[in-house]
Amino acid sequence: MxxxxxxxxxxxxxxxxxxxxxxxxxxxxxxxxxENTNYIVHTTTGPYILTLYEKRVSADDLPFFLGLMEHLAARQVTCPTPVRDRTGNHLGELCGRAAALVTFLEGFWIRRPKPEHCSKVGHALAQLHQAGADFKLTRRNALSTWDWRPLFERFASEADSIAPGLEALIKAELDVLETDWPLALPEGVIHADLFPDNVFFLAKDVSGLIDFYFACNDALAYDIAICLNAWCFEQDFSFNVTKARALLRGYEEVRSLTEDERKAMPLLARGAALRFLLTRCYDWLNRPAGAVVNPHDPIDYLRRLRFHQSVRSIADYGYGDGSR
Amino acid sequence: MxxxxxxxxxxxxxxxxxxxxxxxxxxxxxxxxxENTNYIVHTTTGPYILTLYEKRVSADDLPFFLGLMEHLAARQVTCPTPVRDRTGNHLGELCGRAAALVTFLEGFWIRRPKPEHCSKVGHALAQLHQAGADFKLTRRNALSTWDWRPLFERFASEADSIAPGLEALIKAELDVLETDWPLALPEGVIHADLFPDNVFFLAKDVSGLIDFYFACNDALAYDIAICLNAWCFEQDFSFNVTKARALLRGYEEVRSLTEDERKAMPLLARGAALRFLLTRCYDWLNRPAGAVVNPHDPIDYLRRLRFHQSVRSIADYGYGDGSR
Structure with a gap:
């Protein structure tokens, strides 16, 4: 911000x-x-977004991110398209920072998504997964299951200052997830951060997906699990099964879940909740005095995690039932 | 910001x-x-700027500001034009705040103005003064000469923490300005804050003036004195007489200064420097911990004030000499 x-x-x-x-x-x-500095730039050929990459984005990852956006845009997944300069590069330098110019997408993110938005998001996510299948570059998920414990250990001793018992809860959850995490699910390019503010809508349709700066190669179903966390809880933290059902159905309009993916979904959703709980705890405990950016409250994800711990199967997310 | x-x-x-x-x-x-919250809004009819007025702008002043912008725009002074709603109002309410939608102006402000920019600004300022002559509403300058001492008294005891001797210097300057301030100069609507970031240029021409939220009725020449302070000093605080000459000449292409205005200019420039020194000192001493907005360093205006104290006549601003 x-x-x-x-x-x-x-x-x-x-x-x-x-x-x-x-x-x-x-x-x-x-x-x-x-993470970055963004300008809206008008030129005689139209509007653009100029992004200057600040220190939290690794320069080594930029060819993956920008290449992916170009790859997806060429396959009708509407996302900002990096503009190549006269020498064919889409990465430049400005004010000592790596910088890129991308096309401007009309549309705006929905502050209070309804089930129909969740359906469209599920559909768009599956399209992204299909379009990414033949993308040549790869990027390891820097926040994969195996990165969670080292991140946790950086703040474990302070965790109970956020919520009593949080240290023990996270430790127990890590033990479960590291043991049971499914390793043979279909993999591909995932967005890994498809929250409402990264999905633009226009007239009830998705007009664009933005912010690919967590995109990486990982289990496709884990991306769905992130969306279940990001889109299907109300402001009072209650789970909205109608939204989850819409999201999963929207996804399967394009790509069917495998048996393994369906079975794994509750555990993947726990993992996704823990991943955001961990980064939010860390940011919360390490927020600089007088920060410009207010970190999100980690407790939101503790509540989501507890819900997913209570889930027995993907049916609890509204999957496969006949109701509408 | x-x-x-x-x-x-x-x-x-x-x-x-x-x-x-x-x-x-x-x-x-x-x-x-x-002061305010601004959004760039794209609709099917084009781009607009949406402004939500936060607490530092008095709601009672908004009809003056918005009416003035509409009045000036109708007289070829390019500035954001308030859009009237279907009932004819240009002031609405959004999120509990007074809000207005204005037209979007292309152009950008010049970070390092050259003399030719100063010439165009002088020209545009005189056009603004002429176009404002028949504007019916009036607004008292809330930061007039007689408001400076009460403002100073709110931080006088802390002034020396900014620079040793500052309290005595401001007090002596107030004594001079309150005694000698000219009261019979031509008056009208002034912008009162025409700094470089409030003047947009496109291809070396002024494409628009923005931010009329200090506009008021006061001596026209005082507005020029503000511009001499805002446009004619270098980053090392040295005075650039070439820029001042260009600014004054640009102004006189449209409106000639009277004898009284020429005589008063050094004192008006001291007053303008003191006015910004005072508000910057106040903001500096009252900046909240962890402020999003970094206040400007007041010392910049102490240096400008000292320069103007050394000036003997408007000729020292490059006025009336034959050089180019």
Whole structure:
């Protein structure tokens, strides 16, 4: 929610002169993106988003992220398309930072999603999984199951300051997940962060998916489990089975879940809840004094985790029942 | 530099339905404006700026500000034009705040203005003064000469923590300015905050003036004095007479200074420097811990004030000499 790097008009004009995008008309820093600095840039050829990658994004990962967006956009998954400069690169440098110019997507994210939005998101997620199947680059999930315990150990001794008993709860959960985590599920490119604010809608349809900066190779069904966490709980943290049913059905309009994926879903959903619980705990305990960005409250994901612990099968997510 | 109020898609769509601006396509909070929350809004009829007025702007002043922008825009002074809703109002309410939708101006502000920019700004300022002459509403300058001492007294005892001797210097300066301030200069509507970030350029021409939220009725020449402070000093605080000459000449292409105005200019420039020194000292001493907005360093204006104290006549600002 901040502009970390102020770009001068001279520097921007010089940067843009390397692209075939016409003349600069205006640019304004936008209050979106926790990790990077974003500007909305108008040129004589239209609107664009300019992203300057700040320190939390590894430069080594950028060819994967930008290449993926270009790959998906060419396969009708609407997402920002990186603009290549005259020499064919989609990665440049501006104000000492790696920078990219991408197409502007109309649409806006839905603050209070309804079941019909969840259905469209499920559909779009499956399309993303199919379109990503022939993407050549790979990226390891930096927040995979095996990264959770080392992350936890960085704040374990302070965990109970967030909620009494949290240290023991996470430790027990890690023991279960590391033992039972399914290793033979269908894998591919996943978004890994498809929260409501990363899905734009226009007139009830998905108009674009954004923010691919957690995308990686991992189990496809784990991406669905992330969406169950991100889209199917109410503001009072109650689980909305109608939304989950819509999401899973929307997904299966494009790609059917395998038997193994269906069986694994409750455990995957626990894992997804724990993954966000862990990063939120860490960010919460390490927020700088006077931070521009307010970290999310970790407790939201503790409640989601507890719900998933109570789930016996994918049927509890509304899967496979006849109701509408 | 912040979005103080988060607007939901439902609330925005409902707000926009009162205007003839088509359907909402996208909206993003922009990191501009210290006082208010601003969004860039795209609809099927084009881009707009949506402003939510936060607590530092008095609701009673909004009809003056919005009426002035509409008045000026109708007289070829390019500035954001408030959009009237279907009932003819240009002031609405959104998220419990007064809110207005204005047209989007292409252009961007010049980080390192050159003399030719100063010339264009002088020209545009005089056009604004002429176009404002028949504006019917009036607004008292809330930061006039007579408001400076009460403001100073709110932080006088802490002033020396900013710079040793500052309290005595400001006190002596107030004594001079309150005694000698000219009271019979031509008056009218002034912008009162025409800093580089409030002037958009496109291809070397002014494409728009923005941020009229300090506009008021006061001496026209005082507005020029503010611009001399805002545009004609270098980053090392040295005065650039070439820029000042260009600014004054640009102004006189449209409106000639009177004899009284020329005589008063050094004192007006001291007053303008003191006005910004005072508000910056106050903001500096009262910045909240962990503030999103970093206040400007007041010392910049102490240096400008000292320069103007050394000036003997408007000739020291490059006025009336034959050089180019």
């Amino acid at each position: 901040a502009v970390y790097t102020e770009v001068s008009d001279d520097d921007l004009a010089s940067f843009l002169s390397r692209y075939e995008v016409g003349e600069l008309l205006s640019y304004k820093g936008i209050a979106e993106g926790v | 912040a979005v103080y109020t988060e607007v939901s898609d439902d609330d925005l769509a409902s707000f926009l339905s009162r205007y003839e601006v088509g359907e909402l396509l996208s909206y993003k909070g922009i990191a501009e404006g210290v």
